[in-house]
Amino acid sequence: MKLPTRPSRATSLRHFLLRWLLGGLGLVMASIALFQLVAGFVNLAQAQDQRLVERLGHREASGAEVATSMDRDAAFYRIGLADGSWIAGDRLLEAFPWTTSLPASGEPWLYVSRRDGSPVRAAAALRHEAHGAGRRIVVQVAEPLIARFAVWRAYPPALFGWLGLVAAGMSLVIVTGVAMTSRWLERARRALDAPQLDLALYDGPSELRPAVARMQDLHVKQREWVEEQRRFLADASHQLRTPMSVLRTQLQSAIAGDVPASEILPQMLHTVDRATDMANQLLSLSKLEQIKRAGKLQTIALHAVALDAVMELAPLIAAKRLDFALEGDEKLGARGDALMLGELLRNLLANAIHHTPDAGRLGIVLRAYAGTVELVVWDEGQGVDDALRPRLFQAFSATKGGVGLGLSICRQIAEAMGASMEIYNRVDAGHVIGVDAVVRWSQGP
Structure with missing residues (x-):
């Protein structure tokens, strides 16, 4: 089942640009601030881990040397045996629980522990006992875990103040640019509203x-x-x-x-x-x-359209006992509209039937040559007077009782289909023997 989609709402270009550009600027500023915060967190975490490792002392230092060093530092420390027994240092710092995992080489192990219920970042390592049987002892140092999250102390608010100042400046530039764009668009709108416009004076985008x-x-x-x-x-x-x-x-x-x-x-x-x-x-x-x-024009079959028009006017042809002929290639086509071409043919045929004497001849010829397609409606009428030819295709210029629209409509239809239309007298031995109405497409189908 397809859910109905909500149509998008139209909005102004100015509002769209402001939201898009200012939103993008805010996203960039937020990304920079987030990057700085993450970088600060990483630096603080690395610095804290480095301090803890340094406070553990050299891997060959004895337990006594470690204890002496711890007493000089403010960090929490604890010295104990591998079984967790306390020897020196802070009793509140929990013993290292994974003594069997500590490297024998004395490399430090960094982990998170607890001191008096508070989380701490700690480091543990194996060291030699200063006196006695040379037993290995576990040395732990720690700092409050919160110290590695104190990014605001590492990156003072002045940095974010500069970011805010840059964002404000860029916002002003964006708003000014959008306002100028709006004025240009307003000039274009006024130009479109003007009844007369000289494009040489157009000052819009x-x-x-x-x-x-x-x-x-x-x-x-x-x-x-x-x-x-x-x-x-x-x-x-x-x-x-x-x-x-x-x-x-x-x-x-x-x-x-x-x-x-x-x-x-x-x-x-x-x-x-x-x-x-x-x-x-x-x-x-x-x-x-x-x-x-x-x-919308497409290639149409001229013969089929002509046949339909002839069948429609067949009663008029029969009433005058006319000899009719439809000649030409049945597959010949041209760009046009079937309804428009049918209207054109009916007008031309009706005109030819009217002017052809009883028992006379008329017909339609379809032909193509040299990239040209022609549709010719011919009759045996008396011909067109040269005095009438200039206004032959003018509307309401009828002769002999006609309404004066047929030929005007025919030419308009032909031009709408990218064709031309002319009326010629057919002459034989210096005498007019009929009329040819020619519709011509200059380019082939």
Whole structure:
């Protein structure tokens, strides 16, 4: 069972830098102080062990010589036999319990013992008895164990005072640096908020210059897009108002009985069809904007998309008894979006069907050559007047009763897929025999 993860909370860059840098500085200072404390402890422990060994005297010294030396020192000492019997020194110091483990060479044995219930650091060694049968005796010396932990006496508070002073100075440097960084970021924010920005005057962080330039470019494109949509909506509302006004007039005439129903109803049906076409084209433009913003293009099979569009418009082709042909490599592909390309083909085919005379011919050709892929919709229409060509792809510039959006949408779809679209008159022996609508991808799939 997977436990739910808690989403990370957003925080300011300034707070993050302060916590990270000051926390890191504190960790470094604490590490230095801890190292000094550990080093002090080790030095004190080594010094104490060295003193104890020195107080034991030379390994060849006799017990009497050891006792005389101990009397001159402040350390606790005890001299006894191997069985633990006391001979001289401090009776409160416990006897060495592991006499059989002491080296016969007289090397000292360092250990922790007790004196009157208090822990002590002790050293023990074998020595010769000064008088008598030359027996070996056990000599012990000790100091309070607490002496090896008195680090504060070995490293005075002045050292830690210096550490604190250095930490305060570094903290001031960090806070100042973060404050300067915050001011630079504030300059970048003001630059992004400015409606017009000359990048030559930008004085924020150089690392943010590409992001600022990119955001300014997006702002410009957004303003252009909003202005374009505003103009489009104004034109669309004007174009839709016309068929609605015509339909209203026709309804009033039908209600008043000024025109026979058999005459006015077909007119009303034509007006409704024109308004429906307009609404469908506007919806197509809305769909196109959504797909363009998604920006997900992939290689698609042109033949399959063309076949779907032809099957959808087959009733219109059959109604005019047109001879249709779909030619080209079925495996040919290009970068695009199947929905967008289908919308483009339906518009071009509907336009070709409308302009092709009854029992005429039209078709689609798919071809590739020299790294170029082309999709051609051809018909046997009357051709395009040269006077109309400059505004052929402008929105709401219809001729012969059209709504004026089809070719404009087709070109926008082609450009959104990285292709181009043009309309050519097909000429034979100096006469126009039809029209070719060519969608061209300059690079192959």
